[in-house]
Amino acid sequence: MSTPLVGTTAAAATSRERFDPREVRGRFPLLTAKREPPLVYLDSAATSQKPESVLAAMDDYYRRYNANIHRGIYAIAEEATAAYEDARARLARFIGAPAREVIFTRNSTEAINLVAYAWGRWALKRGDAVLLTVMEHHSNLVPWHILAAERGIELRFIPVTDAGELQMEALPGLLADGRVRLAGVVHISNVLGTVNPVEEIARQAHATGALVLVDASQSVPHMPVDVKALGCDFLALTAHKMLGPTGIGALWARRELLEAMPPFLGGGEMIREVKLEGSKWNELPWKFEAGTMAIAEAVGLRAAVAFCEELGMERIFEHDRELARYALERMIEVPGVRILGPPAEKRGGVVAFELGEIHPHDVATVLDHHGIAVRAGHHCAMPLHDRLGVPASARASFHCYSVPEDVDALVEGLHHARKVFG
Amino acid sequence: MGEWDELYRENIIDHYKNPRCRGTLDHPDITYEDANPLCGDQLRIDIEVKDGKIEKIRHSGHGCSISQAAASMLCERMEGHPLEEVKALTKEDVLELLGIELGPVRLKCALLILKTLKAGVYGITQWPGEEEEKA
Numbered sequence: 001m002s003t004p005l006v007g008t009t010a011a012a013a014t015s016r017e018r019f020d021p022r023e024v025r026g027r028f029p030l031l032t033a034k035r036e037p038p039l040v041y042l043d044s045a046a047t048s049q050k051p052e053s054v055l056a057a058m059d060d061y062y063r064r065y066n067a068n069i070h071r072g073i074y075a076i077a078e079e080a081t082a083a084y085e086d087a088r089a090r091l092a093r094f095i096g097a098p099a100r101e102v103i104f105t106r107n108s109t110e111a112i113n114l115v116a117y118a119w120g121r122w123a124l125k126r127g128d129a130v131l132l133t134v135m136e137h138h139s140n141l142v143p144w145h146i147l148a149a150e151r152g153i154e155l156r157f158i159p160v161t162d163a164g165e166l167q168m169e170a171l172p173g174l175l176a177d178g179r180v181r182l183a184g185v186v187h188i189s190n191v192l193g194t195v196n197p198v199e200e201i202a203r204q205a206h207a208t209g210a211l212v213l214v215d216a217s218q219s220v221p222h223m224p225v226d227v228k229a230l231g232c233d234f235l236a237l238t239a240h241k242m243l244g245p246t247g248i249g250a251l252w253a254r255r256e257l258l259e260a261m262p263p264f265l266g267g268g269e270m271i272r273e274v275k276l277e278g279s280k281w282n283e284l285p286w287k288f289e290a291g292t293m294a295i296a297e298a299v300g301l302r303a304a305v306a307f308c309e310e311l312g313m314e315r316i317f318e319h320d321r322e323l324a325r326y327a328l329e330r331m332i333e334v335p336g337v338r339i340l341g342p343p344a345e346k347r348g349g350v351v352a353f354e355l356g357e358i359h360p361h362d363v364a365t366v367l368d369h370h371g372i373a374v375r376a377g378h379h380c381a382m383p384l385h386d387r388l389g390v391p392a393s394a395r396a397s398f399h400c401y402s403v404p405e406d407v408d409a410l411v412e413g414l415h416h417a418r419k420v421f422g
Numbered sequence: 423m424g425e426w427d428e429l430y431r432e433n434i435i436d437h438y439k440n441p442r443c444r445g446t447l448d449h450p451d452i453t454y455e456d457a458n459p460l461c462g463d464q465l466r467i468d469i470e471v472k473d474g475k476i477e478k479i480r481h482s483g484h485g486c487s488i489s490q491a492a493a494s495m496l497c498e499r500m501e502g503h504p505l506e507e508v509k510a511l512t513k514e515d516v517l518e519l520l521g522i523e524l525g526p527v528r529l530k531c532a533l534l535i536l537k538t539l540k541a542g543v544y545g546i547t548q549w550p551g552e553e554e555e556k557a
Contacts, residue, residue: 359486361461361531366430377461391462391484420430421438421487 019311021319025401027051037371040409045190045218045350045397046375047240050304054244057303058296069295070269070286084295087302088285094305095216095235095252096226103251103258103288104298108217109139111236111251112184114288115213116143118264119234119257124181126152131174131183131210133158133166134387135192138380140184140215140236156180158201160387164192164341171201175208182211187219187230191379191395192341193324193350195219202231211257217241221308222348222399223317227252239297243399244304248297251288258284265290316400320349323398327351327407334414340393349398352379355414358421360394366417367394372409430487431521433495438487443497445480454542455483458534460527463489465538467497469505476500486531488524493535495519500539508543511536513551 025031028049031041041049067077069084085099092099105111120143124130130144134157148155156174159167166185174180183205188195202212213234219225220235221242227235234257238249253261263270263281267290272280281287308316325344328351331337336356341347355363364376375395378385385391396410447453450468457464463485470478479501481493496516500507516536517524524532533550540546 359463361486361488361528362430365528382462385462391464421435 019315019319019400021401021403024311025403027053028401029055031401035371040370040372040406042396042398042402042406042410043373043375044399044402045241045379045395047246048221048243048399049401050245050300051243051307053307054300054303058245058300061296061299066296068292080295083302084293084298087298087305090302090305091250092252094309095220095237096228097252098255100284101252101255101258103253103285104293105236105249105251106247106294107240107249108215108236108238109249111234111238111249112140112213112215113143114251114264115182115234115236115253116147118261118288119253120144120147120153120182121151122260122262124151124153127154127179128181129154129156129179131156131158131180131205133185133196134160135164135166135189135194135196135381135384136184136186137190137215137217138382139217140186140213141383144184154179158185160384164189164194164388165346166194166196166201168197168200171204175204175210178208180205180208180210182213184213184215186215186217187225188222188348188350189341189381189384190218190350191352191381191384191393193347193352193397194342195223195346195348198230198232206231218348218350222313222320224313233257239301239304242304243307245294245297245300248294248301255284258288263290264288267291269293311400317348319400320398320402321347323402323404323407324349324351326404327396327398327410330407330411331414334411334418336418337414340388340390349402350395351397352393352395354390354393355417356421358417360392362421363394363414363417366420367410367413370409370413370416372413374410434487434491434520434522437491437494441481441490441494443480443494443501444482446482447478447480450480452542454538456534456538456541458485458489458530460530461486463531463534465489465493465534467493467535467538467542469542471505474506475502475504477502481535485534488520488528488531489534492516492520492532496535496539505543508539511539511550516550 028051030049065076065079067080069081088102089099092102159170161167185201187198198214205212211233214232216235216237220237233254235252240246270282270287270290272282328344338354340352360376364374367374377392447468451471452469455466464483466482468480479497481497536550
């Protein structure tokens with residue numbers, strides 16, 4: 001088989017102890033590269049950095065066993081196929097699902113589009129409703145806008161409180177008429193860091209006959225996620241935010257749904273038999289994987305899953321939350337800082353903020369001159385910013401390699417920004 | 423002064439804090455609003471034209487220091503000039519007024535005023551500079 005994976009043996013030994021983020025950081029080539037000023041990377045919610053093991057696994061595939069999967073009857077093609085399917089199996093185990101129910105996509109956006117196009121077009125008719133939330137990323141809004149315009153479907157939204165949490169008391173009313181066929185909710189907000197009560201939403205939605213889609217783009221990379229414990233029906237995730245490569249993500253869905261849904265994209269590999277007049281679909285999960293998939297990226301994702309398992313998802317979550325708590329404490333020292341979103345105990349490793357009247361772009365530009373990478377803008381959540389009454393915000397976000405010194409540098413940078421625009 | 427505040431030269435901060443030609447006009451001959459979808463910056467211009475000249479020009483809206491300072495500088499420069507001159511304005515003119523170099527994201531901030539002005543006067547809705555890049 002291919003390269004030995006990090007974590008298969010070390011995982012059990014270390015998962016109970018806390019990891020040392022400084023040691024972890026040492027395994028990320030981009031973060032250890034010499035740079036002036038040194039890079040303070042605080043944009044992991046946009047994309048995480050990649051450890052050496054992920055880069056090496058992808059490189060090894062291309063150098064040693066690059067071949068197309070599933071059809072080749074020769075050694076390296078079989079090795080590539082085994083690696084690709086093993087990646088699926090490990091990802092599936094990582095989220096508590098059978099491998100057959102995990103479909104590889106380009107990213108979570110494509111996974112949500114798959115649900116909107118394949119399930120939505122098949123299952124929804126005029127007068128049905130889809131329930132979303134005001135804090136969704138555009139990726140869980142726009143596919144439904146397209147479908148709503150095409151099919152005459154009503155879109156409803158769970159409101160967001162001033163504190164940046166879902167207004168759960170509104171949920172029973174939104175579900176009451178029984179017309180909601182799907183509730184789509186982001187697990188962790190990419191702006192506010194709010195961890196949403198997905199289990200409770202699923203319980204109430206199921207009671208009225210609605211299915212539940214979870215956008216897990218920010219949760220699977222940072223906390224333990226088990227699809228059965230969440231009680232959802234669809235879950236979308238992306239590799240590049242969980243230490244893996246860009247270009248691959250996944251949709252998990254319950255088998256009965258995947259069996260019943262028509263395919264999303266047509267082409268090679270997703271068929272069992274093709275005649276000129278028509279074709280029969282392949283079995284799961286390949287029914288939804290048309291054309292040559294992102295093989296190297298699947299191999300990279302497998303190494304990323306192994307890395308996450310070695311550190312332990314509970315440990316990563318604890319680490320991120322502790323940094324967020326520290327950031328909240330330190331940042332309020334800076335006059336004019338206003339933090340968006342809930343208190344530390346209700347959020348993951350994301351801190352969006354405003355700095356007085358200074359535009360987030362200006363804040364980010366000053367920080368960039370200090371080597372500090374934060375995001376500024378609407379973070380693909382314009383309706384949420386409208387709700388909060390701010391045109392844009394700046395955002396710092398963490399992962400396993402982030403250290404308190406990153407927060408200290410940010411705080412110092414914010415003081416400088418105030419001086420420049422003071 | 424460190425290298426990091428090169429971008430924020432005194433004149434940019436000055437125009438940002440004390441914008442010229444800021445506000446709206448009650449009876450504009452031309453009024454146009456545009457936005458930068460990347461960051462949500464919004465800009466409106468109102469122009470009074472007399473004998474083919476920009477008699478009065480005002481800008482309003484919200485945005486970062488670069489977009490606000492560029493709007494202030496360009497409006498100040500164009501007031502009293504023939505409307506015809508808007509056509510010849512280029513992205514280099516705006517960068518020259520600002521006196522800095524900008525990366526692609528912040529460049530759009532700087533050019534929002536020019537885009538708004540050209541769209542308002544001539545109905546040209548492309549980002550300035552993009553037509554040359556395509557040619």
